[in-house]
Structures are given as structure tokens and as C-alpha cells.
Amino acid sequence: MFFYICSMITELNSKQVEKISKALGDPYRLQIMDMISKRKDFMQCCEVSECFNLAQSTMSHHLKQLVEAELLVAEKEGRNLKFTINREICEAYSRYIARLGF
Amino acid sequence: MFFYICSMITELNSKQVEKISKALGDPYRLQIMDMISKRKDFMQCCEVSECFNLAQSTMSHHLKQLVEAELLVAEKEGRNLKFTINREICEAYSRYIARLGF
DNA sequence: TAAAAACATCGAAATATTTAGATATTTAAA
DNA sequence: TTTAAATATCTAAATATTTCGATGTTTTTA
Numbered sequence: 001m002f003f004y005i006c007s008m009i010t011e012l013n014s015k016q017v018e019k020i021s022k023a024l025g026d027p028y029r030l031q032i033m034d035m036i037s038k039r040k041d042f043m044q045c046c047e048v049s050e051c052f053n054l055a056q057s058t059m060s061h062h063l064k065q066l067v068e069a070e071l072l073v074a075e076k077e078g079r080n081l082k083f084t085i086n087r088e089i090c091e092a093y094s095r096y097i098a099r100l101g102f
Numbered sequence: 103m104f105f106y107i108c109s110m111i112t113e114l115n116s117k118q119v120e121k122i123s124k125a126l127g128d129p130y131r132l133q134i135m136d137m138i139s140k141r142k143d144f145m146q147c148c149e150v151s152e153c154f155n156l157a158q159s160t161m162s163h164h165l166k167q168l169v170e171a172e173l174l175v176a177e178k179e180g181r182n183l184k185f186t187i188n189r190e191i192c193e194a195y196s197r198y199i200a201r202l203g204f
Numbered sequence: 205t206a207a208a209a210a211c212a213t214c215g216a217a218a219t220a221t222t223t224a225g226a227t228a229t230t231t232a233a234a
Numbered sequence: 235t236t237t238a239a240a241t242a243t244c245t246a247a248a249t250a251t252t253t254c255g256a257t258g259t260t261t262t263t264a
Binding site: 049061 | 210
């Protein structure tokens, strides 16, 4: 006898795909994603900012877009923000794209 | 004795990823990709145009961006253009995204 | 409790994208 | 060979995005 623990597989609708694509369609935001993905744990907002020669408000805006596209998850810790990659959304987006090539 | 016929696996650089993301970050272009991917063979430019309530020049512009991002391959046949999905690029892009979630 | 740190929000300028109409180009059909 | 069909290019307007500086909010530290 088998028991399946079946976690839902996220399926993105086209509005989500559009938003995610738009979020990734900027050199800074793409670099941010790359940087954060290379971390084992998380990355702090101010760390991210230090890597780029952009105003703090600009960086805040870019990070917000990545969070709104659900590519990043932001967790508040005191006066800091910790970012992690949202694996589930990355995988769902990746699957959506892969299916286009069939 | 074994012979490997080893086809190169396409690796995208971040400029390409940015361009592809930008190309996919528009509702019309995303729909175009969806439509063409659902076809077994190819799709003609004028067929694509008929599905949308957009000027011909606008459609031409959208298709051009998808071709320039290499998501679509355009083949000229007489006075028509045939579009097919560029599987290799879709897969390479999909892989790039999947790797972000690791 | 005053100051500083981390981040968000607002307003405005600079820049980029989207769109349509007019026109040009190429190829097929009459 | 004139006309029509399919597509591309150019220009300009409308719209959206990016960026910064100024200022606001929240939390920590002195």
C-alpha cells in the first residue's frame, strides 16, 4: 500500500508570466536574482544595494518588483529585509517556458 | 567503441536572458508565443495578425522583437513569413531560470 | 528620548516602449 | 505589366519605466 503526499504544483497564468518576464527584463534585477541565487542562505537589502551604483530608492523599487512578481520572498527582520529566491515560482516559470518549446 | 555525436548545449549570457525576458514581458508577445507553440508546424505572419486587434505595423514590430530575442525563427516563403518556436533557446532560457532556484 | 540605520514612498525628469498611420519593398497573381 | 498581398520601415504621439532626491516610517542604538 502506498501513500502519496502530493504537494500542489504551481501553475502560472499568463498575467503572472508576463509580470515575471517583465521583472527579469532589466539588467539590474537580473543581476540581483543571480546574486541572491548564489547565496546559500539569504541576502540583505543593504548588501544588495552596496553592489550597485544606484540610489537607495531605486534599489528599493527594483527589489519591490521582484517581490511583486513573486520571484523573491522578503522577510522583515528588525529594520532589515532578508531576501530569498522563491524556488516554486522559478520552477513554475521555467516549466511554462519549457512547454513553449514543444 | 563508442562515438558520441555531441551537440553543443546553448548557454545564454545575461544580455540574452534580459532580451528574452523583455520580449516575453508583453501580453501580445506572450500570446503570440503561446499560439505558435500550439501549432504542430509553423504559423504565418498574417495568421498571427488576424488574431489580434492591432495594426499590421505593430504586429510586425512585436514579431521582430521575438525574432531578435531568438525565441522565434522566421523563414521567408514567397511574400509570406513562417514562424516557428526556437526550441533550443526556449530550453536554454528555461534552464537559466531553473538554475536561479537552486 | 534623540539620533541613526534600514527601508518605503512621493514627485518629477529622463528615457524607453508601444502603437498607429503613411509609405516603401518584395513577390505573386491577373 | 499593372495590381494586389504580405511584410517592413519611418515618424510621431501616447504611455510606461527608470532613476534620483527629498522626505516619511519603523526599529535599533547611544
